[in-house]
Amino acid sequence: MPAKSKIPKPGEPARAATINDIARLAGVSKKTVSRIINNSPLVRQDTREKVETLMREVGYVPDPLARGLAFRRSFLIGMVYDNPTAQFIVNMQYGALDTLRGSGFELVVHPCDSRSPNYIDGVRRFVQQQKLHGVMLVPRVSEDQALADMLAEIDVRYLRIAAVSMDTPERMVVTHDHDGAAEVADYLQSLGHTDIAMITGPSDYRSSIERSQGFIGALERRGIELPKARVVEAGYTFESGVAAAETLLGAKKRPTAIFCGNDEMAAGVYRVAMRAGISIPRQLSVVGYDDSPLASRLWPPLTSVRRDTRDTGRISAAMLLQPEGTPRPLASVRPHLIVRDSCQPPG
Amino acid sequence: MPAKSKIPKPGEPARAATINDIARLAGVSKKTVSRIINNSPLVRQDTREKVETLMREVGYVPDPLARGLAFRRSFLIGMVYDNPTAQFIVNMQYGALDTLRGSGFELVVHPCDSRSPNYIDGVRRFVQQQKLHGVMLVPRVSEDQALADMLAEIDVRYLRIAAVSMDTPERMVVTHDHDGAAEVADYLQSLGHTDIAMITGPSDYRSSIERSQGFIGALERRGIELPKARVVEAGYTFESGVAAAETLLGAKKRPTAIFCGNDEMAAGVYRVAMRAGISIPRQLSVVGYDDSPLASRLWPPLTSVRRDTRDTGRISAAMLLQPEGTPRPLASVRPHLIVRDSCQPPG
DNA sequence: CTGAAAGCGCTTACAG
DNA sequence: CTGAAAGCGCTTACAG
Secondary structure, three states: OOOOOOOOOOOOOOOOOOHHHHHHHHOOOHHHHHHHHOOOOOOOHHHHHHHHHHHHHHOOOOOHHHHHHHHOOOOEEEEEEOOOOHHHHHHHHHHHHHHHOOOOOEEEEEEOOOOOOOHHHHHHHHHHHOOOOEEEEOOOHHHOHHHHHHHHHOOOOEEEEEOOOOOOHHHEEEOOHHHHHHHHHHHHHHHOOOOEEEEEOOOOOHHHHHHHHHHHHHHHHOOOOOOHHHEEEOOOOHHHHHHHHHHHHOOOOOOOEEEEOOHHHHHHHHHHHHHHOOOOOOOOEEEEEEOOHHHHHOOOOOEEEEOOHHHHHHHHHHHHHOOOOOOOOOEEOOOEEEOOOOOOOOO | OOOOOOOOOOOOOOOOOOHHHHHHHHOOOHHHHHHHHOOOOOOOHHHHHHHHHHHHHHOOOOOHHHHHHHHOOOOEEEEEEOOOOHHHHHHHHHHHHHHHOOOOOEEEEEEOOOOOOOHHHHHHHHHHHOOOOEEEEOOOHHHOHHHHHHHHHOOOOEEEEEOOOOOOHHHEEEOOHHHHHHHHHHHHHHHOOOOEEEEEOOOOOHHHHHHHHHHHHHHHHOOOOOOHHHEEEOOOOHHHHHHHHHHHHOOOOOOOEEEEOOHHHHHHHHHHHHHHOOOOOOOOEEEEEEOOHHHHHOOOOOEEEEOOHHHHHHHHHHHHHOOOOOOOOOEEOOOEEEOOOOOOOOO
16 A cells, blocks of 8 residues: 555645545445445445445545546536527526536537538547537437437437437437427417418428428418418528518518518518518517517517427436436427417408 | 557457557657647657657547546636526637637536525536636626635636726736727717716626716716716616616606617617607617627617627637736727617707 | 455656 | 656456
């Protein structure tokens, strides 16, 4: 045994306790302490209690760096995303941290550009170098099968948040955008609208496809057909919403209601309507998706589909912390319509 | 020496190279490799080049967990904040990651509630358990001297982003909110406004104090006095902006221009003006602060003070990566006014 | 249920 | 300028 001074000399800063200190003070081997840290059942109940009390008294917390080195895996959860909506990202982070807090795990963020050709390489380096415990994949990167394949190949746990299931249940949290959009269709139909339009997000986004199909399908079930000219694809941005609205509202006969694939594009519709002197909701009803802070800042306050992003983050992180191979049903979060003042029956 | 098989058997997953592999392949000791990793000058140039080439070929990256354990310090930068504005937080994260990317450091986020009595304890645990390399303190937590004192006491590097300097230069990035607000004053005066009002943020926020004093001081220098009744304190939120605007716009004689301490509160003024039938900018000029996405979504687009948050994040992270004790002048980012359509000369 | 030995992949003294 | 030994604080086989 190397002669190591265990007693800090007076005036010396109090060194944080280690597993050796706990073992010595409790009169057990460090292996037993390790078993307790890792919740092994192979410890007598009274031994466990004695040691746990001691750890609490001393304020002992195992060093994640040392554990990580021995485990070959850190105590970090990565969040990978490529999303322009700040509030969505922040809520997702809050949610993940709600469940991580107190668990000894921390959240490492990794925004990226999924249009860049080597972004998957960037994620791989991130995950491998940091030996991440698991990765949360947020839309739209969550929809990228090549990314998921890469992660599976290097054998790292990941969780995909997406509009529909596209992986094994233990790797998915499904947000049911289809149903959220269908609820909008039902609402507009119930108000009496029949000449309805939609501004969709990019057609290579799964969320966008689901919102469009959910909306159009539900209208059809209620006997309302959406002509091709009433569906305009845009880019989920304010500017693209403006352009799409100009097309739609510049038509000889204007629709009486527009459903937008997100709130940003709905704000674009507001802008064009304002400039053209079209009154919302008197002459035009508008619905968004996201229920972002923007929705309630606009005038009139925008009716929109809320998704509980923070809860999605909570659930996702919890699934990543579960012991591997835990069988479980598909996890879901459900959107719902928040009715404000941007719709009324057609004039 | 333990007999360890260095050659992976065929079919075995290729184990990542370690410092031992590099040392053996290069024919030097691992200590020499370590010196190269850590940029020690005590290595002959040709040795360095030979080893660096090898590392590149093999794709060797030192394990941050092992280095962290030996250094007693991780390769993680923490970002601590308590801020309701999602875009601000996200931009700060982007900025920090701009400089962290490729450095081997990663960003760990830690939102918190500075009103909670034990939040400082929470930050301490976060910093100590993860053995963070450094911490970025974003407003408003950056203004909390008790937090900074705690971090100094446990001897961890931190960096404070704040409206004015309140620490040693190597620990500060100053955002000069005073000057941003003064620019607004000059602008409104130049348009001819004399009956001006201000909605301030909370008086215990340094940013709020600086914006108020900067605004009021600049007006005074131009001969315009702001009566007490024209300055209303609010809470940096939309709702508080609505309440403050009701007070200001309900007065017998309305001001012709209102400067708001942030865009959220300016959106509140828009809301009240809209409901009261007061036309912006014809009957009322409005200016915000932040230049958030909201500013350009509102109608009319809001004139606002832009702060380059992403750049602030970049600079802050860079300062945390610098070798300790690097002398340097005070770091600054400067705000500037973005003129849109929410102001005109008083009618 | 418990423990002694070896190892995870690095760095820090200490020599030379 | 370079290296052999010991250590950072944990866990994984392997024994008992």
